[in-house]
Amino acid sequence: MSSVLEKSLAIIELLVDHPTGLPVSAIASATDQPVSGVHRTLQELGRLGYVRQVQAQGDYALTIKLPAMGLGFLGRAGITDVAQPVLDALATRSGELIRLSVIDGDRLIWVAVAQGATRGLRYDPGQEQGVVVHLASSSGGKAWLSTMSDDEALSRVAAQGLLRQAEGTGPNAPRSLTLLLEQLAEARARGYATAVDSYIAGMAAMAVPVRYHANGPVLGCLSIAGPAVRMTAERMAELAPALQAAAAELGEAAAGSQYFQAIVKAVEPAPATDRKTA
Template sequence: MNNTLVKGLQLLEELADREEAVGVSELAVQLGMGKSNVHRTLQALVELGYVINEDGRGSYRASLKMWELGARMIARLDVRQAALPAMHWLLEETRETVHLSVLDGEQVMYVDKLDSPEPVRAYSEIGGRAPAYCVATGKVLLAWRERPQPSLHPVNSKREAFTPATITDAAEMTQELARIRTQGYAVNRGEWRASVWGVAAPITDGTGRVVAAIGVSGPATRIKPAGIRLLAKAVTEAARRIANTLAGHDAAVSGAE
């Protein structure tokens, strides 16, 4: 086992249990480690954002980054459970493959899916990934993602063209994300696989934060421009139902049934 990793985790656990900032000497005694070792490990954790040096005085406390990581995992589990009824409803309404996705870096990960009953359908698998800028659920999540530093923003990243429809131009992607935020849903016009189109909408939690996206995808022979509005209405309704469940409300209360 990696001793450096173990020591770092022990320090994090100790700091997480403390209500106030604590110094290097006290941590060294508590954990049975050398002061220089504790100090080096703390500096690494500070650089990574997991620990805060309180006012630079040599007293340390855990940051909220651990909570943020845990919250992401809990949100994923909660979303899967909350989404299932709406996913089944969406499948019945559209008869297209339904995806539930979360953002992981610059990719989307499919955390759940329901296959279309049609003989020709979009292929994917739970746990599968796709470039976020190429698929509808991914573009939705990029559109509502908290803004990182400009140099890390997805519109500034180099993008590969998987099909002639893939958006690779930074200015065009910026416009696309703005349009998605305005209209409330995203469309994949064969940007990942030329023969597959999709429509997706954002899912919010009880605080209004976008935590996932739900969408449908299918062959371009069935999902055509003329039918996008109807599909968009269905996916946004499914997203609303899931959001209501996450917020602790009864999704059936709305008049949108």
């Protein structure tokens, strides 16, 4: 890392995964920075209100300022207002966990969730909002990849990595590009992507892309996830129409979101009158 900003963001991103805080030495080791430099950065972040020291001479943790900014952004961008009613209704219909991911540049990020399982065995990660979706192992990632050509899909997977660098990756995560391409072809033919014991062992999920006005640019992906013992292939087939209908509803409602409108403008070609002529 070279810039002060890059070093500061590395510390913030690390602390996101450790809400109870970390000692300076652990932060320095994890971010490959000198202890003295980390201490100075933490002091400055503390002055600005982004971190706090849990107790005198104790660990450093994020304050609520950064999460509050993120929630404020989602609200002002119109994402939660547009999406949450649709997610809640699908959660009630399916009795499983519903997640919405949206495109952010060249990444797919989970931004909204609704839990439909009220009792018994359920999948409830609780910490994935704001997390970048791993494309090759998740149903949402494969749903997005399935909207691309094979070459573009492989390019995105190569940039992120075929295997997820984290504990808990499922045993069925595709470990070859050939297998991944086969799964993408199946998703296109079936109308939805699946991931069983892939992203996390014991969890199964299905997902579809969310397109602006049905046939427009892809805005994100909508998924249903639950325990693999309950989310069988037959159950997924039963839920597919409801999932696809909810994605279509989100695509129609996207006109009310400034964020989704920005995505559409970024990917749609400019009108002929706006293009430069030779």
